[in-house]
Amino acid sequence: MAAPRRPETKELIRTLHSKRRRRRVTRLALTGSVAVAVLAAVIAGAVLAADRLGGTTQTTASVMAAVSTTVRSTTTSEAPPTTATTQQASTTTQSTPPTTSENAWLSGKVVAVDPGHQSRADYELEPIGPGSSTEKARVSSGTASPTTGTPESEVTLAVGLKLRDALEALGIEVVMTRTTQDVDVPNSERARIANEASADLAVRLHCDGATDESVHGLFTLYPASIKGWTDDIAAESKKAAQIVQDAVIAATGAKDRGTQERSDLTGFNWSDVPDILIEMGFMTNAAEDKLLESDRYQDKIVQGLVDGIVEYLKTKS
Numbered sequence: 001m002a003a004p005r006r007p008e009t010k011e012l013i014r015t016l017h018s019k020r021r022r023r024r025v026t027r028l029a030l031t032g033s034v035a036v037a038v039l040a041a042v043i044a045g046a047v048l049a050a051d052r053l054g055g056t057t058q059t060t061a062s063v064m065a066a067v068s069t070t071v072r073s074t075t076t077s078e079a080p081p082t083t084a085t086t087q088q089a090s091t092t093t094q095s096t097p098p099t100t101s102e103n104a105w106l107s108g109k110v111v112a113v114d115p116g117h118q119s120r121a122d123y124e125l126e127p128i129g130p131g132s133s134t135e136k137a138r139v140s141s142g143t144a145s146p147t148t149g150t151p152e153s154e155v156t157l158a159v160g161l162k163l164r165d166a167l168e169a170l171g172i173e174v175v176m177t178r179t180t181q182d183v184d185v186p187n188s189e190r191a192r193i194a195n196e197a198s199a200d201l202a203v204r205l206h207c208d209g210a211t212d213e214s215v216h217g218l219f220t221l222y223p224a225s226i227k228g229w230t231d232d233i234a235a236e237s238k239k240a241a242q243i244v245q246d247a248v249i250a251a252t253g254a255k256d257r258g259t260q261e262r263s264d265l266t267g268f269n270w271s272d273v274p275d276i277l278i279e280m281g282f283m284t285n286a287a288e289d290k291l292l293e294s295d296r297y298q299d300k301i302v303q304g305l306v307d308g309i310v311e312y313l314k315t316k317s
């Protein structure tokens with residue numbers, strides 16, 4: 001989808017790409033096999049670092065320290081690896097983006113987009129639902145790529161901003177729970193943002209991690225029906241989850257891990273609007289991680305999300 005992107009979306013994508021460049025530069029320098037490569041790496045690193053710090057000159061040592069790759073350990077995401085109930089994927093009609101006049105019916109629709117996690121976890125506890133004595137961390141750290149060190153929160157934000165731009169291009173009103181990394185927005189608050197906007201659908205974006213690095217694929221979660229919490233949104237959420245799952249599988253060709261209901265997710269239990277959570281892939285699988293961090297594959301995911309969201313909104317109009 002060639003939706004226009006906002007400046008901050010471009011900026012974020014540029015930042016992500018420059019990080020990858022720095023990591024490549026570091027690897028080159030560390031081999032020390034080609035003197036020219038080392039020199040180029042130092043210069044490139046200095047330029048990048050100086051650019052990042054607004055032109056501040058740095059020593060070679062500090063530049064190299066800045067570009068050294070940090071491999072982050074995989075941590076538990078809010079939705080830990082689970083065996084999704086694989087359901088038979090129904091055929092989803094892939095439509096080309098309709099013209100503006102055909103999109104008129106979308107102008108009153110509201111979609112909440114929640115890019116999972118944030119730059120730093122918030123381990124303060126909050127109840128997993130209204131009046132609950134069970135508590136969980138407000139925002140967990142999420143997973144991360146063992147090879148590039150990229151945290152899940154960067155991928156979810158990149159996809160979230162692209163999704164916002166694509167939905168807005170169709171005339172849909174989009175409410176974001178965050179648009180930068182440096183925020184602290186508890187999961188209950190993310191649900192409240194969607195509730196207050198009376199969103200027709202809340203879409204929460206996540207990536208998964210697993211100890212078994214061969215595990216890959218994509219699945220969608222929806223809230224279990226819990227009396228007083230989610231019994232009013234469970235059926236609609238389940239319907240939306242299946243439609244969006246099918247559309248994103250069609251757009252990406254990812255392994256279909258189906259849909260699954262969950263009763264333990266704070267973001268679901270505080271929600272008063274249909275709510276789904278897409279686990280876009282496993283960052284612990286090298287091949288899928290590479291895709292998840294690529295602009296091109298993120299665009300495919302966004303295409304699938306848009307197709308699925310529009311398809312779901314049709315069922316409500």
Ligand SMILES: [Zn+2]
Pocket residue numbers: 077078079116117142143152206207208
């Ligand atoms: Zn997550």
